[in-house]
Amino acid sequence: MSTTTLASGQETRLYEVADWYDAESLLTDDERRVLGRLRTFLDEKARPLLGEYWERGEFPEELRQPLIDLDLMEPAELTSDGQSARGIYHGFRIFELARTDASLATFYTAQAGLFRTAIRVGASPEQQREWMPRVVDFSLKGVFSLTEPEHGSDIAGGLATTARRDGGEWMIDGAKRWIGGAATADVLAVFARDVADGQVKAFLVPREARGVAVEKIHRKTALRMMQNAHITLSGVRVTESDRLHNVNSFKDVAAMLRAMRSDVAWIATGIQAGAFEAALKYVREREQFGRKLGSFQLVQEKLARMLGNVTASLSLVVRLTEQQERGIYRDQDSALAKMQTSLAMRETVALAREVVGGNGITLDTDVARFHADAEAVYSYEGTHEINALIVGRALTGVSAFTT
Template identity: 50%
Template sequence: MTFEPLASDFYSYESLLNDRELAAIAELRAWLESEVRPIVAGYWDRAEFPAQIVKPLAELGAYSFAWDETKPFENSAVFRGFIAMELARVDPSVATFVGVQNGLVNGTLSICGSAEQRREWIPRIASGEIVGAFGLTEPLSGSDSAQGLRTTARRDGDTWVLNGSKRWIGNATFSDITIIWAKDLADGQVKGFIVPTSTPGYHATKIEGKVSLRMVQNADITLEDVVVPESHRLQNANSFRDTAAVLRLTRAEVAWAAVGTAVGAYEAALTYAGERVQFGKTIGSHQLIQDLLVKSLGNITASLGMVIRVSEMLDSGEQRDEHSALAKAYATARMRETVAWAREVVGGNGIVLDYDVARFFADAEALYSYEGTQEMNTLIVGRSITGRAAFV
């Protein structure tokens, strides 16, 4: 399949990819355009997830880009980033679903699981046989998860008993397993557990009334004396530092998804500007519209340069928390500007689903907040550059 560069890739960043990677992106792009783009507005409006895309995404390799048992992260972080961007430029909810399945769930298993756990669970996630969720955030604990987790784990012989609640857990209304992070009552350390959602005492309730990422099935989870065997405790998750290692990996990919969201809104606005006629000519012929489009392209181009570099640093082992935090903070801020400018280009039509911009405009708000709020990422970077923590 022939790879066609995106018009929004003004500096030809995609030329950094090899032929195998470009072919994979071309195949994914063609499928997204033919099978996903035509249906997403309807599913977004109904706040439903199109379950029929789960298996095809697996067949395209979307859940297996992050791990190979013989060579961890065989696919480069830069390539994985372009995949996240490609998904988000068609629909941020689809990118979020894949980000949970591949980055958060398989990423957790890759980093925190034993060899036996990786062999048991990763192929099942990668093939789409099962769907996973990642349970960290709680009703009263979001940004302070490192110290503020209230969900508990108590060792009882060869089993663990979990009690607590989780909130905003993506995929959780239909997941087969959920990675639950809980504080061990014995030592006070955060540990991770693979919890089949059929386990007695596990309950997930869909969060209704969302105005952003409406296709993502976020849930409130309650855990009432949920018993899991020691074999389901993530053997290499012994403190929140191990949880943070997963988040460092995925935070950069959220930055990529933010770029994709900006690209999707910009492309929709550019198309509209070439078709909509006012004052006897297309609005793309007017100076103020061109100004909005150029500023949007500048945001996308600058953000792409940043996320590519932070992914290169991940591949080389140089990336630290502050690097991914700056990428997430910057890319999502520029995304927020760009989707607003796109909505301005489309005018009144920018608040209906017919022209795509409204969906990107609304979905950007969730990306701006999840995987670390703007404020938390700012404080992570601020601590790095000043040597002083200002979190409280």
Template identity: 35%
Template structure:
């Protein structure tokens, strides 16, 4: 029994077990084909090694060429060597990655829908031609640096500074929780312009003097992802690497809205993987002379998980269609991310219960996914803050900050 799911190998699991309402019927032929390709590569190449690297908290660099071969990096970006996929196809690729391993899907989300899309939307034509082709092939790796030690959900208050000097800019400050940053070749980094007080964006190359990225240790989620603390000490960025299209936090919000759809897709994929693993496990493991799947309470939990997943899939699919038609609002993206990650949390928790003691072993997909989901629940805006973004949109009232209070009340 211990070998059944060891190494998170999903091969042999019914391909539609968790796709009860048949998502394929909502996809076009190209999207269905891409789904199959990504699933096959992830099951063959990623599934057998993920537990080993998760335990070591190391990144499997040898798998990067396999990810590149999927031709999904760059997602919706057209030209510059990028695939120009539909939003739906991009989300499907993330779902199938996260179904096997959430860390690898996070690696791609940081690199592509965050860093690459920022360059594609707001970079100069020269920057697009210079950076996007190699990033699309994963010949170079990017990270996206917004969050700071004191500013997570309140990212618009960031304190890193950019001061204009002859021929470029001097950047100072700190960033935290930046995925891929310990080995990234390109840093897409946000800082506050000291002259205008507005947020600008810069492209910084690996090895720039004064730039240091150190790994955040002792994580219990997404351990394969190399999150880093970034220190900027008088880092010079030439004018050619200042991104002309970012002059406020509004542009950053555009990228975040897109990314939240991708994070919702991660929650969907991770939940699907857990359900499929549990479904197989309960059929094979016997207690009291019968398969665990024969017990009513276990069937009820499986059905609840399955219902959760179908709702998540349909919300995610609808978000993609809204995006493709130009109708998706920030509040819709935020609600999608908040709701799916909350429902995924319940779903994965039920799966952990169903596996009993084996549910806390990383040898089994469920225990690892249970931990990884905690990170997905929190990043790209917590459940609470994303709910408030939606609340602001439907009421017209912003409720992010508590009432003002005087200095004496702080003491």
């Protein structure tokens, strides 16, 4: 079994129970130490705040800068040889965040996954040299602004935000919705349809530019800590230098999505691990009919099913990450991972809530957070149906998407 030294100096596996087949053994000692540092921060600083802020529907701002200061995106100890941190490390970083809280995972991957991918895939080499170091150190904070009020699953053909070239500038009009972290971003990576050729282009729009309005979405029952926004763009002007030069059609956007869906599959897997661990802790301690809940046959069967879901999901995302690390990126692979881990997540959080009983609807056991937040993750980055159709198209060679 692999071990690592946590901040306490204790030698232990990070994922003692949830990682049944020891996928952690694929990590290096340095990678485990970085993840151990994150684990200590989450347990000591973040976890005590989560219930209160989730109930209030606010993000714990006191965690934002300390989380950034952990240097998790490209940690110095993992990049001293000039290479980037490995994909398996990035996956487990997402897993660790999500097994603590889905909003924290979504907040961090909004920058480290979505926005970084927009720059990595969409920016020209010159733009990458200018922007990427600032993305990594969070001095340029951005969000991925694709979904619209009336277009989610049909965004490829239905994207309605427009961009009109006017000399050396572009004028952008439209609206975006469900954009997490927009209110605190420096720039919005906005996708708009060029009225001249009908193709999708992408622009880095300053959040404080004239004509940009950002409104918090209220009355959510999932990801309550994550601040999702409705964005209105009215005659917003940006320069040609702020256009992502490698985004010239929706095919270029699709290249981003196939990379980002694997991040969401890791989130779905981490949520399962967090719900399973919380439920297991509860049934080991709670007594009914004079016995620990964990001693009942029906409870043990549900625990075994939860563990099976976590193990299968973790095996799936680890293998997907290994393929992507070798340069194999296929729409159907990331779609299958997102679809399957989300399905397993839905069952796992429901079983966790079930074995915790009435206390499973309170924030005291953590299970309620995972149970509610899972519904948002189930839908974003492609619904179950959309991802299933992507896989089905690859299997049959026939597209079943309606037009």
